[in-house]
C-alpha cells in the first residue's frame with residue numbers, strides 16, 4: 001500500500017515536471033520610457049500565465065533610466081527565434097511604434113533571411129497619450145510581423161468597456177495615458193490586456209503542442225531510414241561555413257576511422273554571446289552559443305567526409321566545456337542542446353557518450369567549447 005502511494009506520488013511529480021518543461025514560452029518584448037507600456041505588459045503576462053500552460057518573460061529593447069524597469073532584462077534580437085510566441089509593446093509615437101522598437105526590429109534581417117520567426121504567433125499592445133492614431137500605430141507593427149511571416153493575433157472584440165474613454169481596440173490593448181478621469185492603465189485597459197494575453201496564450205499553446213507532437217513524430221521517423229540530408233532539409237538547418245583555424249592546427253584530424261574536431265561558438269567570424277554564463281550572458285544565450293558550436297562541428301565533419309555526411313557511422317563522444325562561475329551545476333542542461341541537435345541530424349548514429357565541465361575562461365572568450373569524436377566509413 002505504502003509502495004503504491006509512493007509510486008503514485010512519484011508518477012504525479014514526474015508528470016508535473018514534464019508538463020512544466022513542456023509549457024509554451026512567450027516573450028513580451030517592450031519599449032517603455034515612462035512605464036505605461038510596462039504596466040500593460042505586466043497585465044498581459046497575468047493573462048498569458050492564467051491557465052498555467054504558458055510562461056511569459058518581459059524584456060525590453062534597450063535599457064531605460066526609469067527605476068520601474070531597472071530589473072527588466074534587455075533582449076537581443078537573435079533570441080526572438082527561441083520563443084513560441086511574441087507579444088510586442090511600445091508607446092505610440094506619432095501614429096507609429098516608437099523609434100527604439102523600430103530600430104531594434106530593423107536588426108532582424110538575419111531572422112528574416114533564415115525565416116526564423118515565420119509561423120510564430122505575434123500580438124501587439126501599446127501605450128498612447130491622447131490616442132491619436134493609436135490603431136494605425138498597432139498596424140505599423142503588423143507590417144513588419146507580416147514580412148516575417150508571423151501569425152498576427154488581434155485582441156478581438158472581447159469585452160471592451162465603453163463606460164469611460166479607453167484606449168482599447170480590436171487590434172490590441174492600448175492605454176490612453178493623457179485621458180483625465182482615472183489612473184492609467186485604467187481598470188478596463190488592464191482587464192482587456194489580461195484577456196488579450198489569455199487568448200494569445202491559447203493560440204501559442206495550441207501551435208506549440210502541435211509542433212512538439214510533430215517534432216516527436218519526426219524524431220521517431222528520423223530514426224527510421226532517413227538520410228542525413230533529408231533530416232537537415234526537413235529541420236531547415238543550414239550548415240555554416242567551416243570556421244578558419246585561429247592558430248597552427250587543422251579543423252579536424254583523422255586517425256583510422258575516427259574524426260577529431262574542436263570548435264567554439266564562432267558565427268560569421270565573431271564569437272556568438274561571449275563571456276561567463278550567468279554573469280555576462282544568460283543561460284538561453286549560452287544555449288544559442290552551444291547550438292552554434294555544434295553546427296560548426298557538423299560543418300567541419302562534412303568537410304572531413306568530403307561533403308557526404310551519410311558516411312558518419314557514429315558520434316562516439318562529445319565533451320562540452322562552459323565558461324561558468326564557481327559553483328555552477330547546470331552544464332548538462334546547456335549541453336543537451338548539442339546532444340539533441342546531433343540526434344536530430346544523425347538519428348541513432350548521433351547518440352554518444354558525453355562529458356561536460358566548467359572552465360574559468362575559454363579561447364576567444366567563447367562561453368562554450370565542444371570536442372567531438374565521430375566514427376566514419
Ligand SMILES: Cc1cc2nc3c(=O)[nH]c(=O)nc-3n(C[C@H](O)[C@H](O)[C@H](O)COP(=O)(O)O)c2cc1C
Pocket residue numbers: 031032033034035036037038090091092093094095096127128129130131132133134177
Ligand atoms: C515623440 C512622441 C510622440 C508621440 N506621439 C503620440 C501619438 O501620435 N499618439 C498618442 O496617442 N500619443 C503619442 N505620444 C504619447 C505617448 O504615446 C504616451 O506618452 C505613452 O503612454 C508613453 O508610453 P510609455 O509610458 O510606455 O513610455 C507621443 C509621445 C512622444 C514622446
